[in-house]
Amino acid sequence: MLLVVTYSKGARTSLRNVCRTHEETIVRRFGRAALLAETEHGAFLALRLREKHPDDVQVERTAPFNEFRDVPTAVREAAAAYEGREDRNVPYAKFAAGSDHPSPAALKRREL
Amino acid sequence: MSLYDHVAVVAPGLSLDRRTALAAAARSRGATASVDAELRAARERLAAVGEPVPSSATARQRLAEAEAGIERQRERVATLRGRLAETGDESLETEYRRAVRELSELETERAAAEERLERARERAREARDARERRLRLRDRVDNLERTARAELVEAVRPAADEAAASAPDGTAASFDDADGVTAALALVRVGVVRTPVVLACRRFADAASAEAWLESPVIRL
Structure with missing residues (x-):
């Protein structure tokens, strides 16, 4: 569009x-x-x-956005896991550290 | 716009922006609005910002042209390669090599055009941030002006209603119901106008009675 x-x-x-x-x-x-x-x-x-x-x-x-085609699985899983977190107050950087989820810096570095 | 600008010539068929004129009448009497200081500051900030967005149209056009050129050249290279394979004609070999070289030059050009466009887009983004701030400020000034106008109008409305109701040959009960000439006369009476207003209406017997009622200097036609 x-x-x-x-x-x-x-x-x-x-x-x-x-x-x-x-x-x-x-x-x-x-x-x-x-x-x-x-x-x-x-x-x-x-x-x-x-x-x-x-x-x-x-x-x-604009281009249609299809996360199953355009976004690596790790990113989709990280988004789902973070929104499903138990402690609502933990920032994403902390949440990602010590897990398999990508760090905010890595997410910012990589282009789709 | 000062009150005088609204009522400089009072003649039948006069059209008035009544709210703006009422606010101007209030101002002429020295009335102020609660948002005046804020409004002044916002207007000053507005005057200070705003830079034009550098157009990236040239960069976009160059890139489109470079891409079209590459497309054409690729087809040419493919055709020459096909003919070369078919005929084994050595004279075609030179032409083929030149075509390949030209294609690579065009690709370099495209890369440069892409880079130029990217830089132009970045400059445009910064300039647009400035324009966006400017638009927000513009909306803020407009809102403050509306607030100020509403306050000023309310401050002067009772006096304006009374003047409209008591205007010579007037038939209105309030400022809003009054015809244009009556409304303008009410504004002159209520506000402070130092420059003589031109009266081209038959509401007063003579200049002296007009000036007495309007409490302002007039030129009567």
Whole structure:
């Protein structure tokens, strides 16, 4: 999908108007940002916004996230184990130390 | 906008932003709002921030072009390799080698373009952080302005209602019900206007009675 983020009042108003007029292409709207369908119409609307407010509109393309395909098992298991921990007050770094779970530093270092 | 800007010319058909004008009338009387200091500080901070986002459009375009070029060159290399294997023509060999070299040059170019784009994206991210802070500040200023306006309007409303109800030839019971001319006259009476207001309405017999009621200098047309 196309993620459109606005950074000024004017751009935010334009985005709001676009969302109101083109519901079929708007997947979701959040305040000053919106997800547009990945169609030529979505791109057309995003580009129009950027044309109108060059500095205040950011357009990014999102990709579907499938943790079973995109994320190593160790990371999924670490997330599940940490959320299932008994002591709610233990920070993840401490939780991971002395276990097989990856450290926060390792998680930050490795790209998906 | 000062009160004078709202009521400089009082003529039939006059259109007023009533809340803003009421707030201006209150200000002209020296009224203040509880958020004035905060508002001033927020406005100052707002004026201080904000830098343009460097566009990464050129970097994006270069990368797209480099990728398209590589695609074309790969096809060319494959074609030449096929013909070379088929015919064993040595004259093709030189061409093939050159094509392979050009492909590797294009790949270097693409790597450079990717790096440039990444740097541009990082600069844009920082600039956008600044823009985001600016937008939040803008919203804050707007909110404070709304609060200030509401307070000022309430402070001056009783006087404005009374003036509107007692305006010559006025038929309204309150400021909000009054026609444009009556509302403007009420604002002039209630507020402090030092520059003469131009009166192009037939509400007063002469300039002297107008000035007496409005408590302000006028130019009567």
